[in-house]
Every structure is written in C-alpha cells, then in structure tokens.
Amino acid sequence: MTEILQNLGMGFAVALAPVNLLYCFVGVFVGTLIGVLPGIGPVTTVAILLPLTFGMNPTSALIMLAGIYYGSQYGGSTTAILINTPGESASVMTCLDGYQMARQGRAGPALGMAAIGSFVAGTIGVVLLMLLARPLVTVALSFGPAEYFALMLLALCTLGGLVGESVAKGLLTGAFGLLLGTIGSDPMTGAARFTFGIPSLLDGLEFLPVAIGLFAVAEVLTTAERSVSRQIYETRITGLLPTREDWRACRFTLPRASVLGFVVGVLPGAGSTLASILAYLAEKRVSRYPERFGTGVIEGVAAPEAANNAASAGAMVPLLTLGVPGSGTTAVMLGALMLWGLRPGPLLFEKNADLVWGLIASMYVGNVLLLILNLPLIGLWVKLLRVPTHVLLPFILLFAFTGTYAASNNVFDLYVMVAFGIVGWVLQRYGFPVAPIVLGLILGPMLETHLRRALILSRGDWMIFLERPITAALLGAVLVYLALPAVAWAWRRAATGPRQADA
Amino acid sequence: MRASRRTAQWTSLIVVALALAAAAGPAAAQYPTRPVELVVPYAPGGGTDIMYRQIVKVIEQEKLVPVPVTVVNRSGGSGVVGKSYAINKPRDGYTLVAVDQGNGQQELLGNATWNFRKDFTYIARMVTDVNLLIVRKESPYRTLEEFLAAARGKGKGGLTVAGTGTGGVDQIANISLTRTGKVDLTYVPFKSGGEVMTNLLGGHTDAAWANPNECIGQLEAGQVRALAVAAEQRLKLLSSVPTMRELGFDVISTQWRAVGAGGNVPKSVVDYWVGVLDKARKTDEWRKGYLQKSVLEDGWLTGDAFLKFVTEEYENSKTVFAELGMLKKK
Numbered sequence: 001m002t003e004i005l006q007n008l009g010m011g012f013a014v015a016l017a018p019v020n021l022l023y024c025f026v027g028v029f030v031g032t033l034i035g036v037l038p039g040i041g042p043v044t045t046v047a048i049l050l051p052l053t054f055g056m057n058p059t060s061a062l063i064m065l066a067g068i069y070y071g072s073q074y075g076g077s078t079t080a081i082l083i084n085t086p087g088e089s090a091s092v093m094t095c096l097d098g099y100q101m102a103r104q105g106r107a108g109p110a111l112g113m114a115a116i117g118s119f120v121a122g123t124i125g126v127v128l129l130m131l132l133a134r135p136l137v138t139v140a141l142s143f144g145p146a147e148y149f150a151l152m153l154l155a156l157c158t159l160g161g162l163v164g165e166s167v168a169k170g171l172l173t174g175a176f177g178l179l180l181g182t183i184g185s186d187p188m189t190g191a192a193r194f195t196f197g198i199p200s201l202l203d204g205l206e207f208l209p210v211a212i213g214l215f216a217v218a219e220v221l222t223t224a225e226r227s228v229s230r231q232i233y234e235t236r237i238t239g240l241l242p243t244r245e246d247w248r249a250c251r252f253t254l255p256r257a258s259v260l261g262f263v264v265g266v267l268p269g270a271g272s273t274l275a276s277i278l279a280y281l282a283e284k285r286v287s288r289y290p291e292r293f294g295t296g297v298i299e300g301v302a303a304p305e306a307a308n309n310a311a312s313a314g315a316m317v318p319l320l321t322l323g324v325p326g327s328g329t330t331a332v333m334l335g336a337l338m339l340w341g342l343r344p345g346p347l348l349f350e351k352n353a354d355l356v357w358g359l360i361a362s363m364y365v366g367n368v369l370l371l372i373l374n375l376p377l378i379g380l381w382v383k384l385l386r387v388p389t390h391v392l393l394p395f396i397l398l399f400a401f402t403g404t405y406a407a408s409n410n411v412f413d414l415y416v417m418v419a420f421g422i423v424g425w426v427l428q429r430y431g432f433p434v435a436p437i438v439l440g441l442i443l444g445p446m447l448e449t450h451l452r453r454a455l456i457l458s459r460g461d462w463m464i465f466l467e468r469p470i471t472a473a474l475l476g477a478v479l480v481y482l483a484l485p486a487v488a489w490a491w492r493r494a495a496t497g498p499r500q501a502d503a
Numbered sequence: 504m505r506a507s508r509r510t511a512q513w514t515s516l517i518v519v520a521l522a523l524a525a526a527a528g529p530a531a532a533q534y535p536t537r538p539v540e541l542v543v544p545y546a547p548g549g550g551t552d553i554m555y556r557q558i559v560k561v562i563e564q565e566k567l568v569p570v571p572v573t574v575v576n577r578s579g580g581s582g583v584v585g586k587s588y589a590i591n592k593p594r595d596g597y598t599l600v601a602v603d604q605g606n607g608q609q610e611l612l613g614n615a616t617w618n619f620r621k622d623f624t625y626i627a628r629m630v631t632d633v634n635l636l637i638v639r640k641e642s643p644y645r646t647l648e649e650f651l652a653a654a655r656g657k658g659k660g661g662l663t664v665a666g667t668g669t670g671g672v673d674q675i676a677n678i679s680l681t682r683t684g685k686v687d688l689t690y691v692p693f694k695s696g697g698e699v700m701t702n703l704l705g706g707h708t709d710a711a712w713a714n715p716n717e718c719i720g721q722l723e724a725g726q727v728r729a730l731a732v733a734a735e736q737r738l739k740l741l742s743s744v745p746t747m748r749e750l751g752f753d754v755i756s757t758q759w760r761a762v763g764a765g766g767n768v769p770k771s772v773v774d775y776w777v778g779v780l781d782k783a784r785k786t787d788e789w790r791k792g793y794l795q796k797s798v799l800e801d802g803w804l805t806g807d808a809f810l811k812f813v814t815e816e817y818e819n820s821k822t823v824f825a826e827l828g829m830l831k832k833k
Contacts, residue, residue, distance in 0.1 A: 325697040457708065
C-alpha cells in the first residue's frame with residue numbers, strides 16, 4: 001500500500017506539472033467536444049491527432065490522448081438526453097430515460113447526474129485501476145470464447161427487462177435485432193450473408209447509423225406527424241442540478257454501475273457499450289419500480305453513464321499490464337506508445353513507472369477538470385430546449401446526418417439511418433419498443449462468434465460449456481434467471497389457489 | 504533558295520519540337536497542380552491508416568510534394584467500399600489509394616467486382632510485416648518441431664492456432680504450415696490482434712500467429728515464445744528465432760502495405776510517386792521514427808516486380824480459398 005501511495009505521489013508530481021496539466025485540459029476539452037458531436041468518436045480523434053504528438057514528450061502525449069478517451073464518455077450523454085441522439089454508441093442506453101427526463105423539463109438534473117455520475121465512476125475506475133490492475137487481468141485472461149458466450153447469453157436474457165408493456169412485441173423486436181446482427185461476412189467462414197451484393201454491408205450494419213435512425217430520426221418523424229405547434233419539451237424547467245431525492249435514488253446505483261462497468265471494461269472484446277447496457281439492465285432488475293424505467297427515472301441515466309466511464313478506465317488495465325489493447329481506442333494508443341519509442345507490455349509498469357503513474361494520476365485530475373468543464377455547460381444546454389419545435393427538428397436531422405456521415409464518409413450509412421428512422425417511427429406508432437433491436441444488434445454477433453469459436457476450440461464438443469467453472473456458473477445464472485419467474489408464478493399459484501392467480 | 508527552304512523546314516521542325524516539349528515538359532513537371540487525395544479504405548487508427556499518416560507527415564516535413572496531400576478515410580466492407588470509390592474517380596493521379604492483399608482476396612471471395620490487375624495500379628510497396636508463430640510461457644513446446652509433433656500426436660484437429668480474421672494472411676499461413684508440415688492445425692479466427700493475444704496468454708489456444716509489433720512487448724517480458732518466423736530471413740530484432748524455411752517448412756507469410764491508384768494512371772504519375780516515396784522512405788523520420796519503432800520491415804518494391812508479386816500472391820490465395828471452399832470467383 002505504501003508503495004502504491006509513493007508511486008501515486010510520483011504520478012501526481014508528473015501530472016500536476018504545468019505542461020501536463022495543460023495537455024490534460026486540452027485532451028478532456030477535445031474529448032467533451034467530440035463526445036457531444038454524434039458520429040466522430042474517440043478512436044477517430046485519437047488516430048487523427050496521433051501524428052501531432054510525435055514531437056511531444058510521451059507522457060504529456062499519453063495524458064492528452066487518454067483525456068480525449070474518457071472525456072468523450074462525458075460528452076456522449078449530452079445529445080442523448082437533449083435530442084434522443086446518442087453521441088457515442090456507449091450512450092445509447094442514456095437515451096431511454098435521459099430524453100424522457102428532458103421532455104418532462106428535467107434535462108438539467110439528467111445532465112447533472114450524467115456529469116457527476118461520470119465523475120464518480122471515473123474516479124472509482126481509476127482507484128480500481130490502481131489497486132486491482134494485476135489481479136483483475138488474471139481474471140480477464142481466464143475469459144475464453146466459452147466464457148464470453150455464457151456472459152453474452154446472460155446479457156441476452158436480461159433483454160426481457162427492455163420489452164416494455166407487451167412481452168411478445170419486445171421479443172419480436174429483439175429477434176429482429178438479432179436477425180440484423182447476422183448481416184455481413186460470416187465471422188468464421190467469410191461467406192457473405194444477406195448483403196445483396198452491397199459492399200457496405202460486408203462488415204455488417206454499422207451500429208451508430210441504426211441507433212441514430214431508431215432514436216433521433218424516428219423521434220423527429222413522430223413529433224412532426226403531430227402538430228408542429230405542440231412543444232416536445234415541458235417549458236417549465238425545474239432546476240439545473242439533481243435534487244436530493246435524485247441523489248437518494250442513485251446512492252447505490254453509482255457505485256454498483258461503476259464497479260460493473262469497470263469489470264466489463266477490463267474484458268477485451270466486451271467494451272463500454274456492453275458495459276452501459278448491462279449496468280442499465282442490472283439497475284432495472286434490482287430497482288423497486290422496474291416498470292418506471294424508460295419513462296424518465298434518474299437511475300436510468302446514472303447507471304449507463306457511470307458504467308461507460310468506469311469501462312474506459314477498465315480498458316486501460318490490459319493496455320498497461322499486458323500491452324494488449326482492450327478497446328478500439330486503446331488499440332490506437334498502443335500504436336502511439338510504440339511510435340513514441342516505448343515498448344508497451346508487461347514491463348511497462350517497471351520500465352516506465354513515471355509514465356504509467358503519471359497517466360493514472362492525470363486521470364484523477366482529468367475527471368475533476370471534466371466536472372468543472374461540464375457543470376456550467378448544463379445551463380447553456382438546457383436553454384437550447386427553449387428553441388421552438390419547428391426550428392429544433394430540422395437541426396436534429398442536420399446533426400444526425402452530419403454525425404453519421406462524418407463517422408465513415410460513406411453515403412450508404414445515411415440510407416441506413418433514414419431507413420431505420422422510418423422503421424423506428426412505424427414501430428413506435430404501433431407500440432413496439434425499439435431498444436431491444438439495438439441490444440440484439442450488439443449482442444447477436446458477439447454471441448454467435450464466441451459460440452462458434454468455442455465449438456471450434458472443443459472440436460464440436462458442447463461439454464466445453466459445462467466443464468469450465470466460470471462458464472458453468474454463468475450458464476447456471478442464466479437458468480436461474482429464466483426459471484425464477486416461472487417458479488415464483490407457481491409458488492403464488494400454489495399459495496393462493498389457481499383462480500386468484502389467474503385474475 | 505533551296506537552302507532557305509531547308510532552313511525553313513528545319514526551323515518549323517524545331518518550333519514544333521519545342522512546342523511539343525513546351526506542352527509536355529511543363530505539364531509533366533507541373534503534376535501535381537492541385538491537392539492529392541490518399542484514400543485509406545479503413546477507419547482511422549489501423550495499421551494502414553497510421554502508415555499513410557506517416558507518409559503525409561514525412562512529405563510535409565521534407566516538402567517533397569508542392570501541393571497538399573491529405574488522407575481521406577472511407578471505411579466499410581473490409582476495404583471494398585473505399586477502394587471502389589477510389590477506382591471510380593478520374594484516373595489522373597489526384598486520387599491515390601491504399602492497396603494490399605485485400606485487392607486480390609476480396610475479388611476471389613466474390614465481394615468486389617473489380618479486376619485486381621486491370622483496375623489498380625500498384626505504385627510502391629512500402630512496408631512488410633512478417634508473421635511469427637508464438638506460444639505462451641506455460642506452453643510445453645519449445646521448438647516448432649515439438650509443436651508439430653504434438654499436433655500430429657493429437658490426431659484430427661491437432662492443436663489450435665489463433666489468428667486475426669477469416670481468409671486473410673494468418674489463415675493462409677496456417678494452411679501453408681498444415682500442408683508443408685503434414686499436420687492438422689485448427690485455425691481459430693479472432694477480430695483483432697489484441698483478442699488473439701489475450702486468448703493465447705489465457706491458454707485458450709495452443710499457439711497464435713502474430714506480427715512482431717503485436718507481441719514484442721510480451722516476448723521481451725518472457726510471457727510468450729516465438730517458435731519460428733514465416734519470413735525469408737531471420738529478423739534483426741529477434742535473431743535467435745529461426746525461419747520456417749530453415750526448419751524445412753516452406754512457409755512465407757508477410758502482410759504488405761502499399762500506395763496504389765486506379766488502373767492505367769499515366770506513367771508520369773507513377774514515376775512521380777515512385778520518386779517521392781523513395782525519398783520519403785530513406786528519411787530518418789521514416790526509418791527510425793516509424794519502421795524501427797513499429798517493428799516493420801522496409802518492403803520497397805515497384806513496377807513489374809511488384810505486379811508479379813501481387814499476381815503470384817493472388818494465385819496462391821486462389822488455391823487456398825478453393826481448398827477452404829471459400830472461392831466465389833471461377
């Protein structure tokens with residue numbers, strides 16, 4: 001422990017040097033900015049800024065790039081809450097309750113909770129990174145294809161938590177999402193599936209255009225269909241910061257989601273989007289009023305936002321301890337470390353202790369800077385909602401189009417976005433929930449790939465899922481999860497007699 | 504009179520020649536007159552993208568090109584979207600595109616409608632990245648022979664080897680080793696080099712294919728061992744690792760990254776870029792600042808030799824894909 005404190009002291013000496021403080025600020029500022037803009041994500045930004053860093057001191061450069069990475073997770077929630085447009089894929093879940101809160105005049109508390117929740121989670125994430133990096137990486141390594149498959153299956157079961165009023169309708173859209181996930185090259189044989197000769201579909205449907213279409217474009221269409229004079233947002237804005245009740249509601253949510261997000265972030269091949277989904281669903285599961293999720297409850301904002309920030313700290317674990325990237329952005333940072341003349345790998349902690357600890361300390365500093373940067377912006381964002389609907393709607397579309405195009409420079413993605421805008425509009429009209437589509441699209445390909453990989457490894461022997469303790473435990477949890485409602489129903493029926501239970 | 508006529512003839516000839524020279528000369532010297540777009544058909548942050556940004560950086564530092572040269576990322580369809588975009592632009596040398604193994608392979612897999620020879624000009628191969636067969640520290644296998652013997656002992660399915668992607672360099676290397684080694688090795692495809700490494704370190708696969716820059720940190724820390732390198736020569740950095748050829752297995756597996764353009768761009772354009780890129784690759788910035796640090800090899804190859812190389816590789820991929828049942832193009 002004293003060693004960690006000593007190292008941390010050294011780290012702060014590095015991080016608080018004026019030049020590093022400046023780069024940390026530049027990083028988190030740029031990160032916030034690109035987080036707010038839909039489409040342009042941290043991977044792209046870090047890659048494009050990379051050549052600028054070559055003349056720089058590696059420590060300063062790494063501090064800046066890391067700042068962009070976790071800073072973008074702060075900004076991603078802004079458009080999700082204000083205009084139902086996820087700024088990053090990890091902010092999709094934030095749309096569900098964040099946007100509803102904004103419509104009820106509670107955009108301020110939602111944005112405030114997103115910022116403060118991100119701060120809390122970011123800080124918890126750094127503490128965990130500092131204390132648990134080594135033991136956790138061992139756990140991460142024990143996750144092979146079979147374990148990932150079981151984890152994804154568990155995540156898919158929780159999809160039930162997103163179905164809304166009608167289970168049948170929810171399962172239907174969930175299955176639609178899974179189906180969409182099969183589009184593209186077969187992950188094991190490379191055969192093209194459902195691509196209809198369109199090269200843009202070879203890598204599968206891009207996630208962000210689908211999400212922006214289903215959420216933002218569909219919402220614009222739905223609103224435009226009703227009277228234009230009708231306001232989307234409650235004009236009376238109640239408070240800019242979360243209330244005392246909001247804090248009470250989230251006092252366990254934040255630490256729970258932070259730890260969950262961090263652990264999922266450590267697993268390479270899971271990522272912050274999955275972390276935010278799992279955190280949202282877990283929160284709904286333990287909530288005393290799960291039925292209110294999706295109508296604008298503050299925990300629905302706090303959980304995914306905390307989880308995606310903690311996940312970006314978690315993704316640094318495999319990078320720093322093993323020299324293996326845990327996410328797209330850390331993969332680019334790994335390349336950067338090499339170009340700066342460092343050797344990322346297991347020896348980095350020993351050979352470049354000042355760099356690693358400087359980075360860790362800078363993440364504490366960066367999270368404080370982000371909080372200072374983001375809280376005053378809330379007032380400004382909330383004012384935007386006073387813009388009349390007929391002016392706001394075209395602007396949302398403008399944002400959606402430019403964001404989608406900027407991500408890949410591929411016009412096809414715009415067609416996808418518009419098509420899913422129409423799909424989302426029709427589904428909403430007939431009361432089908434759209435969130436399960438997004439979940440199916442993310443989980444489907446992972447589930448399939450890991451299942452088939454595991455079976456290749458076992459030469460087709462399904463026992464691989466029972467022989468391995470972690471896999472068996474996760475699959476046991478799946479069984480319990482699925483059986484519990486049936487058991488509870490049978491129990492009630494036995495206790496009260498069949499007639500009352502049916503009523 | 505006759506003399507003057509002859510003079511007149513000569514004069515007119517010279518005038519015509521001068522006029523032609525004036526028309527051709529400055530035009531050739533003038534290219535490029537407007538900005539040149541370098542199309543990278545992948546998202547920012549990958550190996551190709553980083554190489555192209557390096558090229559632009561060296562060109563800017565050394566002022567090798569008088570006009571702006573910019574990288575444009577057009578991702579999608581494993582490179583097919585961006586490459587198709589580039590070859591459909593005017594083939595005047597103002598749109599260059601990253602070319603690689605995918606040019607031939609995507610055609611063979613039936614994903615692209617182009618002809619890898621006619622629709623592309625292969626200007627210069629800039630880097631090559633070799634493949635190593637690695638095992639983790641805890642693995643019982645110390646040499647390639649031990650590894651292959653153990654795989655033979657396992658019978659059908661043999662041992663498992665992780666690699667990146669399907670139908671790519673790693674899988675082709677794996678097939679080549681299976682063939683020349685007369686052994687069964689099950690290839691397990693992963694999405695990224697990072698996933699390959701964690702699965703190897705976690706002991707989920709018996710071995711893995713990896714580029715030196717993906718495993719050098721782990722090699723130096725002793726967490727993984729390299730059994731052999733699938734290259735023509737031993738690597739300077741890892742001189743104790745034998746080549747597969749030395750051990751009697753004819754497996755060469757290199758990934759290459761190059762600068763290209765649409766088919767039939769003017770020869771003057773090709774020569775211009777060969778000149779620029781040759782200067783660029785000889786700078787310290789390129790050799791020490793990029794190749795050495797990223798553990799990549801200089802892969803300089805141009806003209807007919809380059810085209811021959813690409814064609815041979817295409818034929819090799821064709822055989823392998825046919826064997827795997829992945830071949831779509833007859």
